[in-house]
Amino acid sequence: MIDKISESLEAAVSDIRDGATVMIGGFGNAGMPSALIDALIAHGARELTIVNNNAGNGDTGLAALIAAKRVRKIICSFPRQVDSHHFDAAFRAGEIELELTPQGNLAERIRAAGAGIGGFFTPTGYGTLLAEGKETRVINGRNYVLESPIHADFALIKAHKGDRWGNLVYRKTARNFGPIMAMAAKCTIAQVNEVVELGELDPETIVTPGIFVQRVVLQGRPA
């Protein structure tokens, strides 16, 4: 019997090694898998490359991972926010490398990795600092920039419900990067609010089919 349900958060992240590339879902705190991140901090992997839209908010979740000095590099679109003090301090101290990418390029680079695309041309960023040094091409009279896929060793995502085959549904705008990160990582670990029996999720509304998910772990919604 296939059972992708992990017995604990600790077990779910136990093979994330030093130097791994880890995608972390969430837009701000919506969809951020904070329980998995806490488990990753406790696990102790260092020198991580993190892919997220932001660079942590406040003192929990990704911000706590950065504060614990586990992140060597971050690939994101919007690091600087009013409450990104842990990232700001690490960046200014030269402890963390930043690869800034426009948000749509970030999403499409992740999607491309998941879909086996070797690169794509996009008009986003053409003529700006973020396209410097990149190959360009004129297609039908318009200027495009070549962007590359972002692959990851692991994706940590948060979903609403999951079953033992790894099928997932999300909740409202907490969906954000979850479905595409699940496609782009070799091993996707989903933190869910509820584990349901096989067949309980309506097949017409499953957002992430289990083929993209290796582990599901239960985490009750915070009060």
Added chain:
Amino acid sequence: MKRLTRDQIAARVAQDISEGAYVNLGIGLPTMVANYLPKEREIFLHSENGLLGMGPAPAPGEEDEDLINAGKQPVTLLKGGAYFHHADSFAMMRGGHLDICVLGAFQVSATGDLANWHTGAPDAIPAVGGAMDLAVGAKQVFVMMEHQTKTGESKVVAQCSYPLTGVGCVNRIYTDLAVLDVTPDGLAVREKIADISFEELQTITGVPLIDRTAS
């Protein structure tokens, strides 16, 4: 001179958003446009983090941490609204499906170059978000900004001195003094506030303007 207030600029932009339009309002000043959309029009607000049919802020106590906008503030979903993942959300922008986006700006050039993401200061931590995607993707890009900086320099410029967000992407500029169209002939003044002459506006702006005001 009685300049438009920020609310008045927002109300002016809102007038130009028609029934049925799919619209993204950028973070900051453009968010205010939502307060002035005519109630009788059905307009679809898109938020880049994955929703269409965005409604107003929830009543106090009704906030849901899983339902936020691009500025990470709690919002609501209208009847008929939908959620989707980030690649779909940006396909709506990048694939040319959005009718209008409204963005703030540090500077806009006479040829429609936009600078709104980075001051270029050496100690600044840059953050771009979805600005570059919106700038190149929406069918029409409206900029909403004060005409001048706090020190009196025109934000409408011959060439942007700040790092660019997009090249030749802006269609129309709404300021506290005027509404300007970016045209192949140059910047055309469609409207101006009543108590400024075209010559005064020309002097303040410092970039050649074409008078296409109705009066």
